[in-house]
Amino acid sequence: MRPLLAPMTNKLFLLLALLMLLALPKTSQAEPYLAMEMGLKCVACHVNPTGGALRNATGLAFAKGAIPANQLPELASNWGGNLGDYLRIGGDLRTSLQHSVVPDEPTQTSAGLDQIRVYGDVQLIPDRLGIYVDDTLAPGNAQVQEAYVRASMPGMAWYAKAGQFYLPFGWRLQDNTAFVRMASGISMTTPDKGVELGMEQGDFSAQFDVTDGVGNAGTGHGYQVTSQLIWVKSWGRLGAAATTTSSVGGDRQVAGVFGGLRTGPLVWLAEADLVSDASFPQRRKMLASLLEVDWLVRQGHNLKLTGETYDPDRSVANDNQARYSLVYEYTPIPFLQIRAGYRKYLGIPQNNLENRQLEFLELHGYF
Amino acid sequence: MGVRLFAPGAICVALLTLASCGGGSGDGLDSNGRPLVPGSGGSTTAALTPDLASIQSHIFTPICSVCHAGGSAPQGLHLDAANAYANLVGVPSNEVPALLRVSPGDPADSYIIQKLEGHAAVGARMPFGGPYLDDATIAVISQWITNGAPQTAPAAADSRSAAQAAPVAATARAQGGI
Numbered sequence: 243m244r245p246l247l248a249p250m251t252n253k254l255f256l257l258l259a260l261l262m263l264l265a266l267p268k269t270s271q272a273e274p275y276l277a278m279e280m281g282l283k284c285v286a287c288h289v290n291p292t293g294g295a296l297r298n299a300t301g302l303a304f305a306k307g308a309i310p311a312n313q314l315p316e317l318a319s320n321w322g323g324n325l326g327d328y329l330r331i332g333g334d335l336r337t338s339l340q341h342s343v344v345p346d347e348p349t350q351t352s353a354g355l356d357q358i359r360v361y362g363d364v365q366l367i368p369d370r371l372g373i374y375v376d377d378t379l380a381p382g383n384a385q386v387q388e389a390y391v392r393a394s395m396p397g398m399a400w401y402a403k404a405g406q407f408y409l410p411f412g413w414r415l416q417d418n419t420a421f422v423r424m425a426s427g428i429s430m431t432t433p434d435k436g437v438e439l440g441m442e443q444g445d446f447s448a449q450f451d452v453t454d455g456v457g458n459a460g461t462g463h464g465y466q467v468t469s470q471l472i473w474v475k476s477w478g479r480l481g482a483a484a485t486t487t488s489s490v491g492g493d494r495q496v497a498g499v500f501g502g503l504r505t506g507p508l509v510w511l512a513e514a515d516l517v518s519d520a521s522f523p524q525r526r527k528m529l530a531s532l533l534e535v536d537w538l539v540r541q542g543h544n545l546k547l548t549g550e551t552y553d554p555d556r557s558v559a560n561d562n563q564a565r566y567s568l569v570y571e572y573t574p575i576p577f578l579q580i581r582a583g584y585r586k587y588l589g590i591p592q593n594n595l596e597n598r599q600l601e602f603l604e605l606h607g608y609f
Numbered sequence: 610m611g612v613r614l615f616a617p618g619a620i621c622v623a624l625l626t627l628a629s630c631g632g633g634s635g636d637g638l639d640s641n642g643r644p645l646v647p648g649s650g651g652s653t654t655a656a657l658t659p660d661l662a663s664i665q666s667h668i669f670t671p672i673c674s675v676c677h678a679g680g681s682a683p684q685g686l687h688l689d690a691a692n693a694y695a696n697l698v699g700v701p702s703n704e705v706p707a708l709l710r711v712s713p714g715d716p717a718d719s720y721i722i723q724k725l726e727g728h729a730a731v732g733a734r735m736p737f738g739g740p741y742l743d744d745a746t747i748a749v750i751s752q753w754i755t756n757g758a759p760q761t762a763p764a765a766a767d768s769r770s771a772a773q774a775a776p777v778a779a780t781a782r783a784q785g786g787i
Binding site: 289318339342347348350352355356357378381382383385418424426427428455456458459460465486487488489491492493494513519520521522534549551554555558559560561562563564587588589590591592593595596597598600609 | 630631632633634635636637638639640641643646671672674676678679680682683684687689692695697703704727729730731732733734737738739740741743745
Protein backbone atom coordinates (compact mmCIF):
# COMPACT_ATOMS: atom_id res chain seq x y z
CA MET A 243 0.00 0.00 0.00
CA ARG A 244 2.64 2.50 0.99
CA PRO A 245 4.38 2.71 -2.40
CA LEU A 246 1.01 3.44 -3.96
CA LEU A 247 -0.22 5.87 -1.34
CA ALA A 248 2.87 8.07 -1.17
CA PRO A 249 2.69 9.38 -4.73
CA MET A 250 -1.08 9.60 -4.45
CA THR A 251 -0.77 11.65 -1.27
CA ASN A 252 1.66 14.01 -2.99
CA LYS A 253 -0.65 14.37 -5.96
CA LEU A 254 -3.64 14.88 -3.71
CA PHE A 255 -1.77 17.54 -1.77
CA LEU A 256 -0.78 19.37 -4.93
CA LEU A 257 -4.32 19.12 -6.26
CA LEU A 258 -5.73 20.51 -3.02
CA ALA A 259 -3.22 23.35 -3.06
CA LEU A 260 -4.18 24.16 -6.63
CA LEU A 261 -7.89 24.07 -5.79
CA MET A 262 -7.30 26.38 -2.85
CA LEU A 263 -5.53 28.80 -5.12
CA LEU A 264 -8.31 28.72 -7.66
CA ALA A 265 -11.11 28.98 -5.11
CA LEU A 266 -10.10 32.03 -3.18
CA PRO A 267 -9.83 36.01 -4.29
CA LYS A 268 -4.01 42.45 -4.65
CA THR A 269 -1.78 42.92 -7.30
CA SER A 270 1.80 42.46 -8.24
CA GLN A 271 4.63 40.68 -6.60
CA ALA A 272 7.46 42.32 -4.81
CA GLU A 273 8.49 42.40 -1.18
CA PRO A 274 11.61 44.49 -0.68
CA TYR A 275 11.88 43.57 3.00
CA LEU A 276 12.98 40.12 1.88
CA ALA A 277 15.96 41.61 0.06
CA MET A 278 16.66 43.69 3.14
CA GLU A 279 16.65 40.64 5.40
CA MET A 280 19.37 39.09 3.26
CA GLY A 281 21.25 42.31 2.55
CA LEU A 282 20.97 41.64 -1.15
CA LYS A 283 20.19 43.68 -4.23
CA CYS A 284 16.95 43.02 -6.10
CA VAL A 285 18.96 41.58 -8.98
CA ALA A 286 20.32 38.87 -6.70
CA CYS A 287 16.96 37.09 -6.75
CA HIS A 288 15.04 38.46 -9.72
CA VAL A 289 15.60 38.25 -13.45
CA ASN A 290 14.47 41.85 -13.72
CA PRO A 291 17.32 43.89 -12.18
CA THR A 292 14.86 46.38 -10.66
CA GLY A 293 13.07 43.56 -8.86
CA GLY A 294 9.70 41.88 -8.83
CA ALA A 295 8.13 39.03 -10.75
CA LEU A 296 10.29 36.26 -12.22
CA ARG A 297 12.89 34.85 -9.88
CA ASN A 298 16.28 33.59 -10.94
CA ALA A 299 17.81 30.38 -9.60
CA THR A 300 18.96 32.12 -6.40
CA GLY A 301 15.56 33.69 -5.86
CA LEU A 302 13.84 30.39 -6.39
CA ALA A 303 16.13 28.63 -3.93
CA PHE A 304 15.45 31.43 -1.43
CA ALA A 305 11.69 31.08 -1.99
CA LYS A 306 11.94 27.35 -1.40
CA GLY A 307 14.27 27.24 1.55
CA ALA A 308 14.45 30.53 3.45
CA ILE A 309 10.91 31.86 3.38
CA PRO A 310 8.45 29.03 4.17
CA ALA A 311 7.80 27.50 7.56
CA ASN A 312 7.81 23.99 6.14
CA GLN A 313 9.35 22.28 3.20
CA LEU A 314 7.68 20.38 0.42
CA PRO A 315 8.64 16.85 -0.41
CA GLU A 316 11.81 17.01 -2.45
CA LEU A 317 10.19 15.84 -5.66
CA ALA A 318 7.54 18.55 -5.51
CA SER A 319 10.06 21.34 -5.08
CA ASN A 320 12.77 20.30 -7.49
CA TRP A 321 11.48 22.01 -10.59
CA GLY A 322 13.10 25.39 -11.10
CA GLY A 323 10.92 26.94 -13.76
CA ASN A 324 13.33 26.08 -16.53
CA LEU A 325 11.97 24.86 -19.83
CA GLY A 326 15.12 23.88 -21.58
CA ASP A 327 18.41 25.73 -21.34
CA TYR A 328 17.19 29.12 -22.51
CA LEU A 329 13.65 29.63 -21.18
CA ARG A 330 12.61 30.24 -17.60
CA ILE A 331 8.98 30.79 -16.60
CA GLY A 332 7.14 31.79 -13.46
CA GLY A 333 3.67 32.68 -12.31
CA ASP A 334 1.71 34.48 -9.67
CA LEU A 335 -1.85 34.10 -8.47
CA ARG A 336 -3.61 36.26 -5.94
CA THR A 337 -7.07 35.98 -4.55
CA SER A 338 -8.56 38.02 -1.75
CA LEU A 339 -11.49 38.54 0.53
CA GLN A 340 -12.05 42.14 1.60
CA HIS A 341 -14.35 43.76 4.08
CA SER A 342 -14.55 47.55 3.91
CA VAL A 343 -16.26 49.85 6.33
CA VAL A 344 -16.93 53.42 5.27
CA PRO A 345 -18.60 55.59 7.93
CA ASP A 346 -22.29 56.16 7.32
CA GLU A 347 -22.31 53.77 4.37
CA PRO A 348 -23.23 50.09 4.09
CA THR A 349 -20.29 47.79 4.75
CA GLN A 350 -18.96 46.04 1.68
CA THR A 351 -17.55 42.58 1.32
CA SER A 352 -15.91 41.51 -1.89
CA ALA A 353 -14.12 38.35 -2.84
CA GLY A 354 -12.50 37.27 -6.02
CA LEU A 355 -9.50 36.69 -8.16
CA ASP A 356 -7.11 39.63 -8.20
CA GLN A 357 -4.68 38.35 -10.75
CA ILE A 358 -3.15 35.47 -12.55
CA ARG A 359 0.16 36.35 -14.12
CA VAL A 360 2.73 34.43 -16.01
CA TYR A 361 6.20 35.60 -16.85
CA GLY A 362 9.00 34.26 -18.91
CA ASP A 363 12.55 35.07 -19.85
CA VAL A 364 14.27 33.84 -22.96
CA GLN A 365 18.05 33.93 -22.98
CA LEU A 366 18.88 34.49 -26.63
CA ILE A 367 22.54 34.85 -25.73
CA PRO A 368 23.12 33.76 -22.13
CA ASP A 369 23.97 36.71 -19.84
CA ARG A 370 24.05 39.02 -22.84
CA LEU A 371 20.72 39.24 -24.63
CA GLY A 372 17.25 38.27 -23.44
CA ILE A 373 13.55 38.88 -23.91
CA TYR A 374 11.35 39.27 -20.86
CA VAL A 375 7.54 39.09 -20.82
CA ASP A 376 5.12 39.55 -17.91
CA ASP A 377 1.50 38.99 -18.85
CA THR A 378 -1.69 39.27 -16.79
CA LEU A 379 -4.06 36.48 -17.77
CA ALA A 380 -6.85 37.46 -15.38
CA PRO A 381 -9.00 39.27 -14.46
CA GLY A 382 -10.32 39.97 -17.92
CA ASN A 383 -8.43 39.23 -21.06
CA ALA A 384 -4.69 38.87 -21.26
CA GLN A 385 -2.79 42.12 -20.86
CA VAL A 386 0.92 42.68 -21.26
CA GLN A 387 2.49 44.31 -18.21
CA GLU A 388 6.11 44.09 -19.22
CA ALA A 389 7.66 43.08 -22.51
CA TYR A 390 11.17 44.18 -23.29
CA VAL A 391 14.44 43.24 -24.87
CA ARG A 392 17.41 43.34 -22.52
CA ALA A 393 21.04 43.60 -23.49
CA SER A 394 23.55 43.27 -20.68
CA MET A 395 27.07 42.71 -19.59
CA PRO A 396 27.58 39.62 -17.43
CA GLY A 397 26.13 40.12 -13.95
CA MET A 398 24.11 43.13 -15.19
CA ALA A 399 27.18 45.31 -14.66
CA TRP A 400 25.61 47.44 -17.38
CA TYR A 401 22.33 46.73 -19.08
CA ALA A 402 19.76 48.30 -21.35
CA LYS A 403 16.06 47.55 -21.70
CA ALA A 404 13.79 48.59 -24.54
CA GLY A 405 10.06 47.99 -24.56
CA GLN A 406 7.40 48.17 -21.87
CA PHE A 407 8.39 47.90 -18.21
CA TYR A 408 7.79 49.23 -14.71
CA LEU A 409 9.68 52.37 -13.88
CA PRO A 410 12.24 52.27 -11.06
CA PHE A 411 11.20 54.62 -8.28
CA GLY A 412 11.48 54.00 -4.54
CA TRP A 413 10.42 50.83 -2.83
CA ARG A 414 8.72 48.42 -5.20
CA LEU A 415 5.92 47.55 -2.77
CA GLN A 416 3.42 44.77 -3.06
CA ASP A 417 0.72 47.24 -2.05
CA ASN A 418 0.10 49.43 -5.07
CA THR A 419 -2.36 51.55 -3.11
CA ALA A 420 0.32 52.80 -0.68
CA PHE A 421 0.37 56.60 -0.53
CA VAL A 422 3.95 56.79 -1.83
CA ARG A 423 3.04 54.69 -4.85
CA MET A 424 -0.18 56.54 -5.61
CA ALA A 425 1.34 59.99 -5.14
CA SER A 426 4.43 59.23 -7.21
CA GLY A 427 2.24 57.72 -9.91
CA ILE A 428 4.75 54.91 -10.27
CA SER A 429 3.72 51.46 -9.16
CA MET A 430 3.39 47.94 -10.48
CA THR A 431 0.13 48.94 -12.10
CA THR A 432 1.64 51.58 -14.34
CA PRO A 433 4.08 50.14 -16.86
CA ASP A 434 5.50 52.57 -19.39
CA LYS A 435 7.13 52.28 -22.80
CA GLY A 436 10.64 53.41 -23.53
CA VAL A 437 14.24 52.57 -22.76
CA GLU A 438 16.20 52.02 -19.56
CA LEU A 439 19.93 52.09 -19.01
CA GLY A 440 21.05 50.54 -15.76
CA MET A 441 24.04 49.32 -13.84
CA GLU A 442 24.73 46.93 -10.98
CA GLN A 443 28.25 47.54 -9.77
CA GLY A 444 29.70 47.03 -6.32
CA ASP A 445 27.38 48.45 -3.69
CA PHE A 446 25.47 50.53 -6.21
CA SER A 447 22.44 50.07 -8.43
CA ALA A 448 21.34 52.79 -10.82
CA GLN A 449 18.80 53.29 -13.56
CA PHE A 450 18.04 56.00 -16.10
CA ASP A 451 14.82 55.80 -18.09
CA VAL A 452 13.29 57.75 -20.93
CA THR A 453 9.69 56.74 -21.53
CA ASP A 454 6.43 57.96 -23.03
CA GLY A 455 4.89 58.88 -19.67
CA VAL A 456 1.98 56.98 -18.15
CA GLY A 457 -0.27 60.03 -18.29
CA ASN A 458 0.38 60.37 -21.99
CA ALA A 459 -1.09 56.99 -22.88
CA GLY A 460 -3.25 57.31 -25.95
CA THR A 461 -2.30 60.85 -26.71
CA GLY A 462 1.24 60.35 -27.94
CA HIS A 463 2.42 63.65 -26.51
CA GLY A 464 5.08 64.20 -23.90
CA TYR A 465 7.73 62.10 -22.24
CA GLN A 466 8.96 60.99 -18.85
CA VAL A 467 12.53 60.88 -17.60
CA THR A 468 13.25 58.84 -14.47
CA SER A 469 16.44 58.13 -12.59
CA GLN A 470 17.31 56.22 -9.46
CA LEU A 471 20.46 55.50 -7.46
CA ILE A 472 20.68 52.99 -4.61
CA TRP A 473 23.57 52.24 -2.23
CA VAL A 474 23.25 48.73 -0.86
CA LYS A 475 25.04 47.41 2.20
CA SER A 476 24.45 44.28 4.21
CA TRP A 477 22.90 46.33 7.03
CA GLY A 478 20.60 48.36 4.85
CA ARG A 479 20.37 50.65 1.90
CA LEU A 480 19.81 54.26 0.86
CA GLY A 481 18.29 55.45 -2.35
CA ALA A 482 17.16 58.53 -4.20
CA ALA A 483 14.91 58.77 -7.22
CA ALA A 484 13.51 61.51 -9.39
CA THR A 485 11.16 61.66 -12.31
CA THR A 486 9.87 64.45 -14.51
CA THR A 487 6.94 64.16 -16.85
CA SER A 488 6.08 66.43 -19.72
CA SER A 489 2.41 65.94 -20.45
CA VAL A 490 -0.53 67.65 -22.06
CA GLY A 491 -2.24 66.92 -18.75
CA GLY A 492 0.27 69.13 -16.98
CA ASP A 493 3.94 68.70 -16.22
CA ARG A 494 4.85 66.82 -13.09
CA GLN A 495 7.99 66.26 -11.06
CA VAL A 496 8.54 63.81 -8.25
CA ALA A 497 11.59 63.47 -6.04
CA GLY A 498 11.95 60.73 -3.48
CA VAL A 499 14.36 59.39 -0.92
CA PHE A 500 14.09 55.95 0.57
CA GLY A 501 16.04 53.66 2.76
CA GLY A 502 16.07 50.48 4.76
CA LEU A 503 17.73 49.25 7.90
CA ARG A 504 18.03 45.81 9.43
CA THR A 505 18.09 45.56 13.21
CA GLY A 506 18.05 41.96 14.39
CA PRO A 507 14.77 40.36 13.41
CA LEU A 508 13.34 43.71 12.30
CA VAL A 509 13.56 45.26 8.88
CA TRP A 510 12.71 48.94 8.56
CA LEU A 511 11.70 50.57 5.30
CA ALA A 512 11.10 54.28 4.81
CA GLU A 513 10.31 56.50 1.87
CA ALA A 514 9.33 60.14 1.36
CA ASP A 515 8.20 61.54 -2.00
CA LEU A 516 7.62 65.17 -2.88
CA VAL A 517 5.38 65.76 -5.88
CA SER A 518 5.03 68.99 -7.81
CA ASP A 519 2.07 68.91 -10.21
CA ALA A 520 1.29 71.69 -12.68
CA SER A 521 -1.99 70.25 -13.87
CA PHE A 522 -3.79 72.50 -11.43
CA PRO A 523 -4.46 76.21 -11.93
CA GLN A 524 -1.88 76.79 -9.26
CA ARG A 525 0.91 74.23 -9.08
CA ARG A 526 0.33 71.89 -6.17
CA LYS A 527 2.96 70.25 -4.05
CA MET A 528 2.14 66.99 -2.34
CA LEU A 529 4.11 64.96 0.16
CA ALA A 530 3.73 61.26 0.82
CA SER A 531 5.69 59.18 3.28
CA LEU A 532 5.93 55.60 4.44
CA LEU A 533 7.45 53.83 7.41
CA GLU A 534 7.25 50.05 7.51
CA VAL A 535 8.63 47.59 9.98
CA ASP A 536 8.72 43.87 9.26
CA TRP A 537 9.27 41.47 12.12
CA LEU A 538 10.36 38.00 11.15
CA VAL A 539 8.79 36.27 14.12
CA ARG A 540 10.18 32.98 12.91
CA GLN A 541 10.71 31.39 9.55
CA GLY A 542 7.48 31.52 7.59
CA HIS A 543 5.90 34.11 9.86
CA ASN A 544 6.21 37.84 9.23
CA LEU A 545 4.40 40.68 10.97
CA LYS A 546 4.24 43.90 9.00
CA LEU A 547 3.30 47.27 10.47
CA THR A 548 3.05 50.23 8.16
CA GLY A 549 2.31 53.90 8.80
CA GLU A 550 1.84 56.36 5.99
CA THR A 551 1.07 60.04 5.65
CA TYR A 552 -0.13 62.06 2.70
CA ASP A 553 -0.48 65.80 2.31
CA PRO A 554 -2.45 66.33 -0.92
CA ASP A 555 -1.69 70.04 -1.08
CA ARG A 556 1.08 71.53 1.04
CA SER A 557 -0.39 75.04 0.66
CA VAL A 558 -3.65 73.94 2.29
CA ALA A 559 -3.82 73.34 6.04
CA ASN A 560 -5.83 70.66 7.81
CA ASP A 561 -6.12 68.33 4.79
CA ASN A 562 -3.61 65.64 5.83
CA GLN A 563 -4.33 61.96 5.48
CA ALA A 564 -2.79 58.96 7.21
CA ARG A 565 -3.00 55.23 6.81
CA TYR A 566 -1.99 52.40 9.15
CA SER A 567 -1.74 48.75 8.28
CA LEU A 568 -1.11 45.65 10.30
CA VAL A 569 -0.51 42.56 8.20
CA TYR A 570 0.44 39.03 9.17
CA GLU A 571 2.07 36.95 6.47
CA TYR A 572 2.24 33.22 6.87
CA THR A 573 4.08 31.10 4.33
CA PRO A 574 3.31 27.52 5.34
CA ILE A 575 5.03 25.87 2.38
CA PRO A 576 7.12 27.08 -0.53
CA PHE A 577 5.24 29.18 -3.06
CA LEU A 578 2.12 29.65 -0.99
CA GLN A 579 1.45 32.60 1.29
CA ILE A 580 -1.56 33.63 3.35
CA ARG A 581 -1.88 37.27 4.32
CA ALA A 582 -4.35 38.71 6.78
CA GLY A 583 -4.50 42.40 7.50
CA TYR A 584 -6.25 45.40 8.88
CA ARG A 585 -5.93 48.88 7.44
CA LYS A 586 -7.24 52.13 8.90
CA TYR A 587 -7.46 55.36 6.92
CA LEU A 588 -7.56 58.73 8.64
CA GLY A 589 -8.54 61.91 6.85
CA ILE A 590 -10.65 64.98 7.18
CA PRO A 591 -13.85 64.23 9.08
CA GLN A 592 -16.14 65.49 6.34
CA ASN A 593 -14.88 62.87 3.89
CA ASN A 594 -16.12 59.41 4.86
CA LEU A 595 -13.95 57.60 2.34
CA GLU A 596 -10.80 59.08 3.88
CA ASN A 597 -11.82 57.49 7.18
CA ARG A 598 -12.55 53.97 6.06
CA GLN A 599 -11.32 50.67 7.43
CA LEU A 600 -10.36 47.61 5.51
CA GLU A 601 -9.90 44.02 6.61
CA PHE A 602 -8.52 41.55 4.15
CA LEU A 603 -7.46 37.98 3.70
CA GLU A 604 -5.29 37.09 0.73
CA LEU A 605 -3.99 33.90 -0.71
CA HIS A 606 -0.89 34.21 -2.81
CA GLY A 607 0.57 31.46 -4.93
CA TYR A 608 3.77 31.92 -6.93
CA PHE A 609 6.66 30.10 -8.44
CA MET B 610 16.41 37.45 25.32
CA GLY B 611 17.56 40.95 24.46
CA VAL B 612 16.64 40.48 20.84
CA ARG B 613 13.28 38.99 21.83
CA LEU B 614 12.45 42.07 23.85
CA PHE B 615 13.93 44.45 21.31
CA ALA B 616 11.57 43.55 18.46
CA PRO B 617 8.24 44.12 20.20
CA GLY B 618 9.72 47.12 22.04
CA ALA B 619 10.85 48.74 18.80
CA ILE B 620 7.48 48.04 17.25
CA CYS B 621 5.74 49.70 20.22
CA VAL B 622 7.93 52.78 19.77
CA ALA B 623 7.10 52.79 16.07
CA LEU B 624 3.41 52.45 16.89
CA LEU B 625 3.50 55.37 19.28
CA THR B 626 5.39 57.48 16.77
CA LEU B 627 2.98 56.62 14.01
CA ALA B 628 -0.04 57.23 16.23
CA SER B 629 0.96 60.87 16.50
CA CYS B 630 0.13 61.28 12.81
CA GLY B 631 -3.55 61.41 12.01
CA GLY B 632 -5.95 62.94 9.59
CA GLY B 633 -6.36 66.67 9.21
CA SER B 634 -9.04 68.53 11.14
CA GLY B 635 -10.73 69.58 7.91
CA ASP B 636 -11.30 73.07 9.26
CA GLY B 637 -12.06 75.48 6.44
CA LEU B 638 -12.27 72.74 3.83
CA ASP B 639 -15.04 71.21 1.79
CA SER B 640 -15.68 67.50 1.70
CA ASN B 641 -13.07 67.08 -1.03
CA GLY B 642 -10.38 68.71 1.08
CA ARG B 643 -10.33 71.98 -0.85
CA PRO B 644 -10.59 75.39 0.82
CA LEU B 645 -14.16 76.59 1.16
CA VAL B 646 -15.04 79.41 -1.19
CA PRO B 647 -18.05 81.40 0.04
CA GLY B 648 -21.07 80.78 -2.20
CA SER B 649 -19.38 78.14 -4.34
CA GLY B 650 -21.01 75.08 -2.77
CA GLY B 651 -18.44 72.34 -3.16
CA SER B 652 -19.98 70.19 -0.49
CA THR B 653 -21.17 66.69 -1.21
CA THR B 654 -23.88 66.79 1.43
CA ALA B 655 -26.48 66.94 -1.34
CA ALA B 656 -27.65 63.61 -2.71
CA LEU B 657 -26.00 62.15 -5.78
CA THR B 658 -28.01 62.93 -8.89
CA PRO B 659 -27.58 61.81 -12.53
CA ASP B 660 -25.77 64.89 -13.77
CA LEU B 661 -22.11 65.40 -14.36
CA ALA B 662 -21.63 68.10 -11.72
CA SER B 663 -23.04 65.86 -9.02
CA ILE B 664 -21.15 62.77 -10.22
CA GLN B 665 -17.98 64.83 -10.40
CA SER B 666 -18.41 66.15 -6.90
CA HIS B 667 -19.36 62.81 -5.32
CA ILE B 668 -17.25 60.34 -7.29
CA PHE B 669 -14.78 61.57 -9.88
CA THR B 670 -13.09 64.24 -7.76
CA PRO B 671 -12.92 62.52 -4.35
CA ILE B 672 -12.29 58.97 -5.57
CA CYS B 673 -11.08 58.73 -9.16
CA SER B 674 -8.94 61.82 -9.54
CA VAL B 675 -6.74 60.74 -6.63
CA CYS B 676 -4.92 58.79 -9.36
CA HIS B 677 -6.59 59.87 -12.59
CA ALA B 678 -5.26 63.40 -12.78
CA GLY B 679 -2.17 65.21 -13.88
CA GLY B 680 0.85 63.96 -15.73
CA SER B 681 0.72 60.49 -14.23
CA ALA B 682 -2.97 59.73 -14.85
CA PRO B 683 -3.24 56.00 -15.65
CA GLN B 684 -4.23 55.33 -19.25
CA GLY B 685 -4.01 59.07 -19.87
CA LEU B 686 -7.49 59.37 -18.35
CA HIS B 687 -7.94 62.64 -16.48
CA LEU B 688 -11.02 62.70 -14.26
CA ASP B 689 -10.58 66.02 -12.52
CA ALA B 690 -13.49 68.42 -12.92
CA ALA B 691 -12.01 70.34 -15.78
CA ASN B 692 -11.14 67.33 -17.92
CA ALA B 693 -13.57 64.55 -17.03
CA TYR B 694 -16.21 65.27 -19.65
CA ALA B 695 -13.79 65.68 -22.51
CA ASN B 696 -11.85 62.57 -21.48
CA LEU B 697 -14.94 60.42 -21.14
CA VAL B 698 -17.79 61.24 -23.48
CA GLY B 699 -17.33 59.86 -26.97
CA VAL B 700 -13.67 58.99 -26.33
CA PRO B 701 -12.44 55.47 -27.14
CA SER B 702 -11.11 53.46 -24.24
CA ASN B 703 -7.37 52.90 -24.24
CA GLU B 704 -7.70 49.34 -23.00
CA VAL B 705 -10.53 48.37 -25.36
CA PRO B 706 -10.51 50.87 -28.21
CA ALA B 707 -13.67 49.39 -29.73
CA LEU B 708 -15.63 50.76 -26.77
CA LEU B 709 -16.20 54.36 -25.84
CA ARG B 710 -15.46 55.29 -22.26
CA VAL B 711 -18.91 56.89 -22.19
CA SER B 712 -21.26 56.10 -25.05
CA PRO B 713 -24.14 58.57 -24.70
CA GLY B 714 -27.45 56.74 -24.35
CA ASP B 715 -25.79 53.34 -24.02
CA PRO B 716 -24.48 52.60 -20.51
CA ALA B 717 -24.12 48.87 -21.15
CA ASP B 718 -21.54 49.56 -23.85
CA SER B 719 -19.83 52.34 -21.96
CA TYR B 720 -16.43 51.15 -20.77
CA ILE B 721 -16.60 53.16 -17.55
CA ILE B 722 -19.65 51.18 -16.42
CA GLN B 723 -17.93 47.89 -17.24
CA LYS B 724 -14.88 48.95 -15.23
CA LEU B 725 -17.00 50.05 -12.28
CA GLU B 726 -19.08 46.84 -12.33
CA GLY B 727 -15.98 44.69 -12.66
CA HIS B 728 -16.69 42.89 -15.90
CA ALA B 729 -14.53 44.83 -18.30
CA ALA B 730 -12.56 42.77 -20.78
CA VAL B 731 -9.24 44.09 -19.50
CA GLY B 732 -7.74 44.99 -16.18
CA ALA B 733 -8.84 45.42 -12.60
CA ARG B 734 -12.14 46.64 -11.29
CA MET B 735 -12.26 50.30 -10.40
CA PRO B 736 -11.83 52.11 -8.07
CA PHE B 737 -8.55 50.24 -7.85
CA GLY B 738 -8.28 48.28 -4.62
CA GLY B 739 -11.82 49.23 -3.56
CA PRO B 740 -14.07 49.90 -1.90
CA TYR B 741 -16.13 49.61 -5.02
CA LEU B 742 -19.11 51.76 -5.86
CA ASP B 743 -22.39 50.21 -4.83
CA ASP B 744 -25.09 49.30 -7.33
CA ALA B 745 -27.19 52.36 -6.58
CA THR B 746 -24.28 54.70 -7.25
CA ILE B 747 -23.37 52.96 -10.49
CA ALA B 748 -27.04 53.16 -11.46
CA VAL B 749 -26.92 56.93 -11.13
CA ILE B 750 -23.92 57.11 -13.46
CA SER B 751 -25.73 54.77 -15.86
CA GLN B 752 -28.75 57.05 -15.73
CA TRP B 753 -26.60 60.04 -16.64
CA ILE B 754 -25.30 58.11 -19.63
CA THR B 755 -28.82 56.96 -20.57
CA ASN B 756 -29.83 60.61 -20.50
CA GLY B 757 -27.23 61.29 -23.17
CA ALA B 758 -24.33 62.14 -20.84
CA PRO B 759 -24.92 65.87 -21.05
CA GLN B 760 -22.17 68.21 -20.02
CA THR B 761 -22.94 70.46 -17.12
CA ALA B 762 -20.84 73.09 -15.48
CA PRO B 763 -17.76 71.07 -14.54
CA ALA B 764 -15.88 73.53 -12.41
CA ALA B 765 -17.89 73.47 -9.20
CA ALA B 766 -16.43 70.32 -7.72
CA ASP B 767 -12.82 71.39 -7.51
CA SER B 768 -10.79 74.34 -8.50
CA ARG B 769 -8.97 73.07 -11.55
CA SER B 770 -9.04 75.42 -14.48
CA ALA B 771 -11.15 74.44 -17.44
CA ALA B 772 -9.22 76.81 -19.60
CA GLN B 773 -5.92 75.15 -18.77
CA ALA B 774 -7.42 71.74 -19.49
CA ALA B 775 -8.60 72.57 -22.97
CA PRO B 776 -5.51 71.18 -24.72
CA VAL B 777 -5.90 67.91 -22.79
CA ALA B 778 -9.51 67.66 -23.81
CA ALA B 779 -8.82 68.40 -27.43
CA THR B 780 -6.01 65.88 -27.66
CA ALA B 781 -7.93 63.17 -25.86
CA ARG B 782 -10.92 63.56 -28.10
CA ALA B 783 -8.90 63.66 -31.24
CA GLN B 784 -6.68 60.68 -30.56
CA GLY B 785 -8.48 58.60 -27.99
CA GLY B 786 -6.84 58.10 -25.25
CA ILE B 787 -9.89 53.95 -19.13
